[in-house]
Amino acid sequence: MTSEHKEADGIEELLPWHAAGTLDRRDAERVEAALKRDPELARRFEMVRDELGATIQLNETLGAPSARAMTDLFAKIDAEPKRAPRGLGLSARIAEFFGGFTPRAMAYASAAAVLAIVLQAGVIGVMVTKSGSGGSYETASAPTTAPGVGAFTIIRFAPQATMDDITKFMEMNKFNVVAGPTAGGLYKVRVGDASLPSSDLNALVKKLQSDKVVGFVAPTR
């Protein structure tokens, strides 16, 4: 086996992590370069992306545990002996320091996390709104598209895509972010003002899959 083949094998092993967006920038760039020069590798990457989509869908259909899990847990915790307070470790103290900038009460911690996510989505949302309001006339009183109306996909942007790349991608396609990101970094994106037949939506998804800005895309309602 030549060193070139060994290198290629190493790259192929990284494809699942590249699709999931968990490679560091250096490895992600190596994989991207290999995908550009090797059509067979690119074909195999499409298989990996199919697997990624199927795994997400499979897990998302599993639902959530009932309230019983939490009730049981806290009943057991309440039965535990009380513990004496101890000091914080160094990393926790550093984290605590930065945590001081968020609302003090722990009850608001979840809300703060949600807010951060909404703000992040908002940055993309505002960017898209600005791009969509350029040329044509719009009334100031109502949105151009009613909520829930249109054709939708879920998209996770590629880790190596910059904000500039995403802006151009959204502008060029006239897409709107309507929700997200979820815990998995997925955005719900309106890709058409009216609903599309599933064959058309699937064809669009297939086309979007080849865009380097897109890490993962699938049709949704």
Next chain:
Amino acid sequence: MQTSSDEVLISRIANGDRLAMQVLFARHHVRVYRFVLRLVRNEATAEDLISEVFLDVWRQAAKFEGRSAVSTWMLSIARFKALSALRRKPEYELDEETAEAIEDHSDDPEVTLAKKDKAALLREAMSALSVEHREVIDLVYYHEKSVEEVARIVDIPEATVKTRMFYARKKLSELLKERGIDRGWP
């Protein structure tokens, strides 16, 4: 950002902060549940196990050293609990999902293919993988864990993580082929 917050929560939990435990639970319990459920394939057992996982987090918070993300640490606890449960009751392996897969398996591949679309067959094949292969695929694709994090959770070398993922995907291709889909790989 979330990783740091998780560390703060763990520190507070180590001091007996019940509210911090509620926040950590709210933040992670669904993913931990799904990870466990995919391994044990029994909802009631998975619910029991996540209570145990978070109880361990409560008890061991003071020992958490921050060498991995909190979510990685919790998934490694969850994995240990799930595999222990499987060893105790191997019948968890055969549930409705598996039974359905076996049933579909008896069809002629062409009939199966006609019945279901490719994505559905792919999900079905994934459900028919071994625990070991399902686990690595879920950790990489759904839980978005890096090679290093998977190695830490599963307690195997990083090179083995890559090899295991490769063989899991290869097995997936074989299962798809049995269902009438030839991916032309490996």
